[in-house]
Amino acid sequence: MTPESMFHQMLGLGTEWEVSSCRFDPETGLVILQIAETAELWKRYRCPHDQAEVFCYDHTEELVWRHLNVFEHKCEIHCCLPRARCRQCQKIHRVQPPWEGLAMHFTKGFEAMALLLLREMPVARVAKLLKETDTRLWRIVFAHVDAAYARKDMSEVTCLGVDEMSIRKGHEYLTIFADLKAKTVLFATEGKDKSTWERFIAEWEKHEGHRHQLTQVSMDMSKAYRAAVPEWCRNAEIVFDKYHVIAHVNSAVDQVRKYELRYGPVSVREALKKTLWIWRKNKENLTDKEKERLAGIEHKNLWTAKAYQMRLVFQDIYRSTTVEEARKRFKVWCRWVRMVTAQAPRYYFASMLSAAKMVLNHLGGILAHWKEKITNAFMEGLNSVFSAMKRRARGYRTSVHLIAVLYLMSAKLKIPFH
Numbered sequence: 001m002t003p004e005s006m007f008h009q010m011l012g013l014g015t016e017w018e019v020s021s022c023r024f025d026p027e028t029g030l031v032i033l034q035i036a037e038t039a040e041l042w043k044r045y046r047c048p049h050d051q052a053e054v055f056c057y058d059h060t061e062e063l064v065w066r067h068l069n070v071f072e073h074k075c076e077i078h079c080c081l082p083r084a085r086c087r088q089c090q091k092i093h094r095v096q097p098p099w100e101g102l103a104m105h106f107t108k109g110f111e112a113m114a115l116l117l118l119r120e121m122p123v124a125r126v127a128k129l130l131k132e133t134d135t136r137l138w139r140i141v142f143a144h145v146d147a148a149y150a151r152k153d154m155s156e157v158t159c160l161g162v163d164e165m166s167i168r169k170g171h172e173y174l175t176i177f178a179d180l181k182a183k184t185v186l187f188a189t190e191g192k193d194k195s196t197w198e199r200f201i202a203e204w205e206k207h208e209g210h211r212h213q214l215t216q217v218s219m220d221m222s223k224a225y226r227a228a229v230p231e232w233c234r235n236a237e238i239v240f241d242k243y244h245v246i247a248h249v250n251s252a253v254d255q256v257r258k259y260e261l262r263y264g265p266v267s268v269r270e271a272l273k274k275t276l277w278i279w280r281k282n283k284e285n286l287t288d289k290e291k292e293r294l295a296g297i298e299h300k301n302l303w304t305a306k307a308y309q310m311r312l313v314f315q316d317i318y319r320s321t322t323v324e325e326a327r328k329r330f331k332v333w334c335r336w337v338r339m340v341t342a343q344a345p346r347y348y349f350a351s352m353l354s355a356a357k358m359v360l361n362h363l364g365g366i367l368a369h370w371k372e373k374i375t376n377a378f379m380e381g382l383n384s385v386f387s388a389m390k391r392r393a394r395g396y397r398t399s400v401h402l403i404a405v406l407y408l409m410s411a412k413l414k415i416p417f418h
């Protein structure tokens with residue numbers, strides 16, 4: 001077996017193409033496979049527009065595709081691609097070679113391998129490993145994500161989650177739309193205002209979705225795009241996401257702690273020092289040391305401890321089996337907060353009181369949780385993926401790059417796309 005015929009078989013070229021020569025340059029360490037079409041190609045090849053017979057019109061200049069390494073050596077396919085002319089429609093077009101990937105300049109095999117690594121590692125590291133430039137690797141990501149995303153089926157979506165993530169501290173945001181049942185990202189776009197909804201609906205309807213099939217939308221209470229939901233999707237009910245609601249109560253507890261730490265008596269202030277994380281956790285998640293600390297300060301009759309107790313009870317309301325039970329318990333909880341606020345020194349419980357008011361004002365959306373029990377847990381998980389992504393896309397932290405990686409990692413696309 002000659003090296004040519006070996007590479008021919010390894011590339012699966014069939015009878016229509018042949019490896020006319022292969023050479024190794026010890027200087028550059030490059031393996032070059034020269035490929036050309038055979039007479040067989042012209043017998044079988046048909047015009048892609050009308051399936052009519054074609055003839056060879058001319059050839060392109062020599063083109064280069066990066067292929068998988070041969071041992072540790074870089075390997076390239078070189079070929080002057082034939083251009084065909086149709087006998088019927090007279091159109092001239094470049095013949096599509098079987099090895100070519102979606103991004104120009106790479107073979108399918110190389111792209112598949114690069115994408116496999118890109119799922120696990122930052123682009124810069126993959127680039128170093130494969131001895132490629134970042135820019136060329138991004139081209140592979142964009143080509144496959146775009147092609148696979150265009151085919152993504154969104155016809156079954158009924159429960160949607162919406163949340164925003166910050167690209168840079170302070171200003172730039174992406175709004176992310178996810179299918180909470182299939183646990184996949186549907187769409188991401190710049191900004192966090194109402195217009196993001198308009199863009200989502202337009203994209204969704206390109207993917208066989210329909211705005212009126214939406215039954216539930218899970219989000220935070222404070223979102224600007226809340227008003228957009230009834231406007232666009234008349235059958236959708238807003239659900240205030242459990243984790244966001246609890247987070248509001250959690251930060252109210254934190255305010256109580258801050259207040260008490262500042263204005264409480266000395267002994268209280270001493271006890272409260274460096275306890276931030278204790279109050280944020282659930283009791284079962286505390287370490288032994290933290291448990292000991294908590295036991296040591298609980299008897300001091302702290303307002304913070306009272307607020308913490310309230311948060312634990314609030315969280316427990318989510319265990320209610322029926323919506324009626326939950327409604328009753330939320331109302332009792334709010335009364336409890338009002339009562340304790342009245343007993344507390346002025347301002348101590350202001351944050352808890354406003355949390356309770358918020359709960360009452362949004363009770364409908366909070367109780368909508370009991371219909372499907374959907375939560376944004378999938379999206380909360382995305383948050384950590386997203387910060388890893390920002391590291392992964394280091395140097396390319398634009399929304400375009402981040403959205404591409406987000407789709408690559410979390411949109412359940414068929415990638416590599418061939």
Ligand SMILES: [Zn+2]
Pocket residue numbers: 047048049050051052086087088089090091
């Ligand atoms: Zn034709």
